[in-house]
Amino acid sequence: MTATAEKKLHDCRDAWVETLVELGQADPRIVAVVNDSVGSSKLGPFQSEFPERLINVGIAEQDMVGVGAGLANGGKIPFVSAASCFLTARAMEQIKVDAAYSEHHMVLVGQSPGMAYGELGPTHHSIEDLAWLRAIPNLTVVVPSDPEETRQAVRWAAQHDGPVFIRVSRMGVPDVNPAGYEFAPGKAVTLREGSDVTLIATGTVVSRALDAAELLASRGVSARVLSMPTISPLDKDAILAAAAETKGIVTVEEALTSGLGGAVAELVVQHQPVPMRFVGVTGFAPTGEVGWLLDHFGISATGIAEAASEIVGA
Amino acid sequence: MTVEEDLVPEVHVEDVPQEAFTVIGRVPEGATREEAIAHLRAAARAVRGRDIRMVRAAGLGHIGGEFSVIDILVTLYLDSLHMGPELLGDPDRDRFILSKGHAAAALYTTLAAAGFIDPDDLSTFMQPMSQLNGHPARTKIAAVEASTGPLGHGLPIAVGTAIAGKLDGSARRTFVVTGDGEMQEGSNWEALMTAGNHGLANLCVIVDRNRLQQGARVADTNDLEPLPDKLRAFGMEVIELDGHDHGALRDAFANVPAASGKPTAIVAHTMKGHPISFMSDNVAWHHKVPSAEQVEAALTELEQS
Incomplete structure (x- = not known):
């Protein structure tokens, strides 16, 4: 789908x-x-x-x-x-x-x-x-x-x-970065502009955040998508700009939410408090293949869109 | 006494005898064996005297394991290692790693004796912002090859640098000192397997076999014996010697790399607190800080040693 x-x-x-x-x-x-x-x-x-x-x-x-x-x-x-x-x-x-x-x-x-x-x-x-x-x-x-x-x-x-x-990553991922992309350590990548809410994703699930933004667009919600290839040190400027310019932030990761989510929250809560939701793994996984497990934890286009909707009230 | 109380430093700079400590330097070129041993004995005596005053002044340290390893350190830095302040940037310098990093004061004092550290800086040991941390850090002191402190780290690192030397076809050698209690860490045995399987003849592991760990005799917690047999089974060329005998130490170090092509493991039989009568082989002196009177008594014994 x-x-x-x-x-x-x-x-x-x-x-x-x-x-x-x-x-x-x-x-x-x-x-x-x-x-x-x-x-x-x-x-x-x-x-x-x-x-x-x-x-x-x-x-x-x-x-x-x-x-x-x-x-x-x-x-x-x-x-x-x-x-x-x-x-x-x-x-x-x-x-x-x-x-x-x-x-x-x-x-x-x-x-x-x-x-x-x-x-x-x-x-x-x-x-x-x-x-x-x-x-x-x-x-x-x-x-x-x-x-x-x-x-x-x-x-x-x-x-x-x-x-x-x-x-x-071993799990199959699509190309998500544009042609001519240049990795810069400590820098976020804006993969999609948006003004209502920001999705900050890392690694294997950046593509799922992009899918979620597409889904949100179909519902009239404009979602910014930041890819965060460096977890430490964080791109503070990009995160604080997103906090200032959109209504809130959803973090997305194939990890416990104390990874990227915790890092972003520590920054936002100090300098630019906005509503946040954390999409990621929340406990030891049940038995299942990885795609099924990602969906199980809501690390899916629909799960991410749902978290974003809670912030924008859509 | 709890560990926490024990580790609260009581600084005693004022009552520490402030004798001058200067760079001693290496055994002179062309020295006879007897002259070399006399040089190392005198240096070890001076290093111990400075070490005990440092520990008293800082109110912290691990004097028992420092006194057991000082003869090994002095023999290496003042005689056996192809390493000196002028060789710090030389990729072909011999490497030395003190895996039992808690004996940092002994290392710093020896490095000062060898001219790597300004002897005046020894008085900053463990003081705020000092480069002389309670455990040696490679980012703080140029001569320190590896940051150590948690046990079981130095030997795997030494194996890595020995592999690098072999890949480069360099004649450099890597020496690493572990505590004997430290050999209870499994990472050391992982590293010994690697060393044996890679035939790292350029590696020399020295076990400071003082038979005591922090809170007990090694034999009473998780015994190592038969240690030499175990080391042989892991592919080492094993030498047992008196770790306070400078002549035996320099002879053993000169034999690295071993003709057999195996890594060398030296089981250096030592005494914690050596040669101070009231410290020697006494588990209480793992990290006990001497009183002013005990410092005086120890310095007097050192003069007579």
Whole structure:
């Protein structure tokens, strides 16, 4: 029923690995560190081309992130890539201390985040990562929404002298950014102008926010859609402008609403209080595939439109 | 005493003997073995004297584990490491990581003795805005290769920097000191597996085997023995030695990389609080702050050591 269903969907891991191989060809300092996650990170092409630069520590996430920090100390640019649920939860202290507090130039790549593992259940979902990681100082948290943004975020992280987390989608997503799009860290992207209400979405569900805006338009509600590829640091100007220029804000994420939603609310409540609604995951998921789970939690065009209608009273 | 009460600092700058502490420098080129050992013994004595005064002044520190590791640190920085203030930007410098970061005062004092830190700055230890944090931070001190404090972090980082050295074909070596209690952290054993499987001959892990952790004997909580056998099973070339014997330490460090091609693991048998009679092998001195009288008594014992 949604426009999304008719568009070509992409697994952003393909863009991630294509980009990493290109970076690896240009710069011998680029290395990958994995926890037996070559397949799930789609790193086969990188491993084939640079077998000695793919360091597989086995199923050992704390070691994986520590080894990444050591490689950075040794002059390498490590991309530490693993399923986001294990990378973030199992190695949180290493992310805090070895990456963020240490200000190492290293890139943590959280694969298949959110509820991408669907039926495998909440042990394999990574719905907490945005809330956890935005709480850590010094760490840039990037959540690309489509393949082109994934490519550009990976390229940017390779040359940014500091720790970065990139959440790479496995669930199919359509292209949402316009031709000629340029990723700028810490900057929101206005994908649709609107004056009644603002939908601020991140990552995999930006397309669902766009569908919701279309639905709202059919009901005479003008919804602005901001894509927020960087959760930390936030684009404060874009958020406060939306709070000032529209009646309220709906945040949309494939994560606990304490991720993007909490971050936006902390800002808005201090500087430009307006009504808000939070569309996202609200608890451990029941059994189901990811598309069904998103709908179950109301992270759908209709669910988002309903939240926006509560704000505008339409 | 609760942990919280114990960690409230009582600053005692006024009653600390303020003897001069200056850069000691490395063992001179061409020194005989005996001369080298004498240089390191004198340096370790001076470092301990400065360390105990720092801890008394700050009202905080981990003096037991500092005194157990000082001979290892002094031997590395003043003799064995290819590392000096002039080599800080050199990618081929040897790396040293103090994984037991709570012994920060011992590291800072040794770095001052080696010329990396202005000795006058030692008096800022743990004071507001000091670079000398209670645990070493790489963003605050150029010579600190890794920020440590939470246990079980330094060894995986050391494995990473050793892999980087191997990828580069560099002759540099990586040394890391862990506490023995710290070896209860699973991340260390993950890292040892990686080190063994990658054949990181350029890596040397030194376990400061003082047999005591914060609140108990290691054997009484989650025992490590048979530690040398475990390290061998993980692919290490294992050396056991007296961690207060500068001659044995420099000989062992000189053997890295091992001819076998394996990473080296040194089980350094030490005493917490060594060589102070009332501190040695006493669990109470993990982070106890000495009284003014105890500082005087310890300094007197050090002079005679």
